[in-house]
Amino acid sequence: MRSLVPFVVMLVVAVAAFYLFPYNLAFLTRVVITMILVLSLDLILGVAGVSTLGQAAMYGSGAYAAGLFAIHVWHDPLAGLAVGAAAGAVVAFVSGLFLTRAHGLTLLMLTIAVTEVLQEIANKFSAITGGTDGLGGIRMGRVLGIWKFDFVGRTGYIYAVCVLFVVVVVLKIVIGSPFGLALRGIGDSPARMRAIGTPVTRRLIAAYTLSGAVAGLAGAMAAQSTALVSLGVYDFQLSAEAMIMLILGGTGRLWGALIGTAVFMTVHQVASSVDPFNWLFVIGLLVLAVVYAVPRGLLGLPDEVKRLLRRLK
Amino acid sequence: MTKPTMGPALAAAVALVLAGTAGADTIKVGVVAPFSGPFAMYGKQFKDAIDVYVAEHGTKAGDHEVQFIYKDTGGPNPDTAKSVTQELLVKDGVNYLAGYTFTPNALAVAPLVDQAQVPTVIFNAATSIITTKSPYFVRTSFTTPQVAGPLADWAIAQGIKTVVTSVTDYGPGIDAEKGFVKEFEAKGGKIVDSIRMPIATSDFSPFMQRIKAAAPNALFTFIPAGPPAFAFVKSYSDNGLSAAGVQFLGTGDLDEETTLQGLGDAALGIHTSFPYSVAHESAMNTQFKADLAKVDPGAVANFASVGAYDGTEALYRMIAAGGTDGDAGLKAVLGASWESPRGPVSIDPKTHHITENMYIRVVAKDDKGQLINKEIETIKDVPDLGLVSK
Numbered sequence: 001m002r003s004l005v006p007f008v009v010m011l012v013v014a015v016a017a018f019y020l021f022p023y024n025l026a027f028l029t030r031v032v033i034t035m036i037l038v039l040s041l042d043l044i045l046g047v048a049g050v051s052t053l054g055q056a057a058m059y060g061s062g063a064y065a066a067g068l069f070a071i072h073v074w075h076d077p078l079a080g081l082a083v084g085a086a087a088g089a090v091v092a093f094v095s096g097l098f099l100t101r102a103h104g105l106t107l108l109m110l111t112i113a114v115t116e117v118l119q120e121i122a123n124k125f126s127a128i129t130g131g132t133d134g135l136g137g138i139r140m141g142r143v144l145g146i147w148k149f150d151f152v153g154r155t156g157y158i159y160a161v162c163v164l165f166v167v168v169v170v171l172k173i174v175i176g177s178p179f180g181l182a183l184r185g186i187g188d189s190p191a192r193m194r195a196i197g198t199p200v201t202r203r204l205i206a207a208y209t210l211s212g213a214v215a216g217l218a219g220a221m222a223a224q225s226t227a228l229v230s231l232g233v234y235d236f237q238l239s240a241e242a243m244i245m246l247i248l249g250g251t252g253r254l255w256g257a258l259i260g261t262a263v264f265m266t267v268h269q270v271a272s273s274v275d276p277f278n279w280l281f282v283i284g285l286l287v288l289a290v291v292y293a294v295p296r297g298l299l300g301l302p303d304e305v306k307r308l309l310r311r312l313k
Numbered sequence: 314m315t316k317p318t319m320g321p322a323l324a325a326a327v328a329l330v331l332a333g334t335a336g337a338d339t340i341k342v343g344v345v346a347p348f349s350g351p352f353a354m355y356g357k358q359f360k361d362a363i364d365v366y367v368a369e370h371g372t373k374a375g376d377h378e379v380q381f382i383y384k385d386t387g388g389p390n391p392d393t394a395k396s397v398t399q400e401l402l403v404k405d406g407v408n409y410l411a412g413y414t415f416t417p418n419a420l421a422v423a424p425l426v427d428q429a430q431v432p433t434v435i436f437n438a439a440t441s442i443i444t445t446k447s448p449y450f451v452r453t454s455f456t457t458p459q460v461a462g463p464l465a466d467w468a469i470a471q472g473i474k475t476v477v478t479s480v481t482d483y484g485p486g487i488d489a490e491k492g493f494v495k496e497f498e499a500k501g502g503k504i505v506d507s508i509r510m511p512i513a514t515s516d517f518s519p520f521m522q523r524i525k526a527a528a529p530n531a532l533f534t535f536i537p538a539g540p541p542a543f544a545f546v547k548s549y550s551d552n553g554l555s556a557a558g559v560q561f562l563g564t565g566d567l568d569e570e571t572t573l574q575g576l577g578d579a580a581l582g583i584h585t586s587f588p589y590s591v592a593h594e595s596a597m598n599t600q601f602k603a604d605l606a607k608v609d610p611g612a613v614a615n616f617a618s619v620g621a622y623d624g625t626e627a628l629y630r631m632i633a634a635g636g637t638d639g640d641a642g643l644k645a646v647l648g649a650s651w652e653s654p655r656g657p658v659s660i661d662p663k664t665h666h667i668t669e670n671m672y673i674r675v676v677a678k679d680d681k682g683q684l685i686n687k688e689i690e691t692i693k694d695v696p697d698l699g700l701v702s703k
Contacts, residue, residue: 023404026396123483123512132484133440134391134417151428152403227424228391230417276348276385277356 006255010168014161018154024269025153026225031265032160033221036167037238038245038257040214045243046251047175048207049187050100053239054111055215057095057118058088060233062216063223064122067135070224075141081163081220088216089209091118096208100201112236119234134230138223149225156225163221167214171254174210183207187252248290250297259298339378340632343401345394345422346412346436348385354571355414355617356385359436362621364608365601366629375633382407386414391421398422402429408637409433411624414617416440416484423447432631432643434624437617439485441699444665449639451646452666453627453658454620455588457485457535458492458699460564463671463692464586465496468531468562475503475529476562479520481536482509489535489564492698497533505529515541517548524559525552531560534567542567543575550579560584565686568676570615573684580676580684588669589619589655590686592679601654614654623653623667627660656691666697 017028037059044050065087066080074080095114102110122129129135142148147155174180182203185193194200223229232238241264249260267286271279294301344363348356363381372379382405384397394413401407402425410426410433413419419438423446426433435443435452444450468476476497480486486509494504505527508520524532532554536542549561565587568576591602591614601622605612627646635642650659656670670693674686 024400026399030392030396120511126484126487131487132389132416133442134420136420136423136446151399151425153399222392226392226395226421228395228417228421230389230391230421232388232390232392232417272349272385276383277353277360278349279385280349 007165007168010165010258018157022152025157027265027269029153029157029160029225030222031262032157032164033218033225034242034245034265035258035261036164036218036221037215038242038249038261039167039171039254040211040218041242041246042251042254042257043171043174043183043214044208044211046246046253046256047180047187048183048204049190050204050208051104051108052099052111053108053236053243054095054099054115055211055242056234056236056238057111057115058092058212058215059219059222059238060115060118060122061091062088062219063229063233064129064135064219065216066220067138067223067229068128070138070140071135075139076145077140077143077159077224080140080224081217084220084223085213085217088219089213091216092212093205093209096205096212100204100208111239115234115236115239119231122231122234129229129231132231134228136228138227138229140224140227153225160221160225163217167217168254168258171214175254179203179206184252244287246297248287248297250299253299256297256299263298338376338636339380340374340409340636341380341382341405341407342409342411342628342632343382343384343398343405343407344412345384345386345398345401345410345418346414347388348383350387352388352414355437356383357612358571358615358617359412359621361605361609361612362614362618363625365604366622366625368608369604370629374629375636377632377636379629379632386418389415389417391417394418395421395425398425402431407431408639409628409631409642411621411628412436413438416443419443419450420446423450426450430639432639432646434627436621436624440488441697444697448665449643450665451627451643451660453624453660454616454667455669456666456697456699457488457564459695459697460566460586460588460671461489461492461533461535462496462698463695464533464562464564464584464673465493465502466500466692467586467673467690468497468533469500469502473502473530473560473562475505476531476533477506477508477524477527477529478504478533479508479510479524480534481512481541483512485537485566486535488699490533493533496698510536515544517545518552521548521552521554525554525557528557529559531562534561534563536563536567538566538569538572539575542572543577546576546583547579549583555582562586565590565616565674568686570686571613573676573686576676576684581678583676584673585676585686586671586673586692587616587686588671589616590672590674590688591615592674592685592687593655593672594688595654595656597652598654619653619655623651623655623658626651626653657694659694661696664697668694668696671695 041055062084066084069083245260245264250256271282346356386394413435414437416438426449427447437454441456478490480490561583563585565585570591631642634645647662658669672688673690677687679685
């Protein structure tokens with residue numbers, strides 16, 4: 001029963017946000033989409049311990065796949081999500097075949113390289129992708145044929161929250177499964193897992209592919225809600241910020257990804273609307289504060305406080 | 314979907330919006346631009362130019378008080394551009410929009426602008442197609458073909474018969490190449506070779522060797538301002554192209570004034586075309602520079618400044634004529650003409666794009682030893698060639 005509590009909290013927060021900030025739904029939708037991206041990173045980085053700065057590779061591929069699918073094939077949103085997720089999975093699987101054999105700095109560099117290569121491909125094939133101008137002309141149909149994407153963004157928000165729910169549930173099940181436990185073991189010590197007979201590389205490729213599918217899903221949602229895909233979906237900054245949000249919230253437990261994203265993007269939003277010229281300062285201070293004060297992220301905050309209190313006694 | 318019950322927060326927000334649009338007759342203008350990150354220069358130039366305009370003309374347009382609300386997009390980031398624009402429209406209740414530095418950002422907001430019927434003045438984004446995406450777009454900058462075409466004409470007039478084009482391999486570079494090649498070949502010139510250079514290149518020697526080997530009368534280039542342009546120009550001079558008689562032609566993006574001094578003496582004698590040079594000689598431009606120095610001492614004007622300055626002129630004209638009625642405002646500015654720091658300009662009622670003079674400039678030194686873009690020839694009233702030709 002206790003494990004249901006976070007889900008209820010999540011639902012309450014999502015509904016409350018909908019009614020409390022009816023004029024910020026576009027922003028809230030972006031937060032939810034980013035949460036899905038950060039969740040995908042949590043699976044591969046937080047659980048399986050693979051340090052990557054290349055999540056944008058799958059996010060971007062999902063975005064372009066969903067955009068092109070909507071323009072040329074069918075404008076159904078859910079079908080578009082499936083296509084985006086598939087594109088993310090394919091990119092992750094293919095790149096995972098060699099990425100999972102690298103470690104440490106080499107791995108970081110390779111994940112960045114994959115993203116850059118994809119960005120350059122998208123730039124080169126501007127007849128298909130629109131290049132620097134972006135892939136425009138995406139028109140989305142109704143969700144399940146019933147709900148139209150409206151101007152204020154109500155449908156977009158509810159749609160995104162529903163997808164987020166499904167993703168969290170699926171990832172929770174995966175992490176709790178024997179496969180998930182194996183990943184956690186690999187995250188702690190690949191050598192030991194190999195010694196007890198786990199096919200480490202194969203498990204990692206599977207995890208990376210799943211993570212890629214989720215990232216592709218996030219990209220597809222972004223493409224649908226913005227109705228335009230630009231080369232920016234492959235930006236290094238996207239991968240880096242996703243990592244910052246994850247570290248801010250706390251790695252390996254999914255909820256940290258949600259909290260980190262919500263806090264980071266809210267601070268970002270508030271700071272940049274209060275002072276659109278110097279707000280980056282605030283973000284810098286926030287990241288510094290978290291790294292120094294709560295190295296295990298906001299999720300670790302209660303434990304840190306408890307330890308502090310115990311020491312005071 | 315059920316209608317949400319109005320919470321107290323919502324009620325308060327609605328009251329605010331109503332007060333903003335109907336009550337005190339303050340017209341709100343949302344300005345969406347990069348104010349942080351590597352492209353923050355644009356945001357700063359926009360804001361400075363708006364401040365100069367307001368300092369000169371007051372905060373009132375006609376009977377209406379004008380208020381600017383700034384939103385940051387970082388860089389070319391259509392997701393952010395769209396969501397901040399949506400927020401400006403539904404939350405702040407802006408009546409006009411302005412800014413937009415990058416093409417994807419402008420394209421992403423086209424459906425919003427259309428639906429909300431809010432006139433939007435593009436201060437910069439330079440791809441021709443933008444103004445075709447919504448009848449509420451008006452643009453006060455320039456397009457790449459508008460700059461490259463006249464340069465090709467001028468080259469022909471100078472007796473240049475063969476050219477190698479060498480552009481950065483991305484949207485604007487390819488637009489410039491196409492614009493130049495089309496005009497140059499139509500007038501009987503010959504393109505010997507077309508080189509597209511990767512965006513991240515910093516060593517241009519191989520390209521320069523290739524150009525030198527082809528021995529054309531001139532090279533034509535589009536390259537973004539800043540470090541890539543510095544390296545390109547230096548490489549041109551180091552490889553002895555100018556000594557070999559290969560003239561340097563380019564769009565004015567590469568020697569815009571905020572980075573012009575960084576090009577160094579290697580840039581002396583290169584020719585570029587652009588709608589605005591800070592060295593443009595007119596009373597209006599002198600006044601503009603003097604007022605800019607008052608608003609932000611040490612600031613250097615450039616194309617983004619005049620794009621925003623004329624954009625603000627367009628906004629004031631629309632607000633004075635239409636107030637909250639965007640359609641009436643839009644009508645007032647289409648076909649309007651005025652004197653700008655860059656020279657005479659007008660808004661083409663068909664393309665919603667600015668018609669302006671193009672200047673062929675040569676990089677020279679002023680009496681203080683600073684590099685300037687000295688205008689040597691004027692091509693009058695150039696429309697957006699990218700759209701006209703289609």
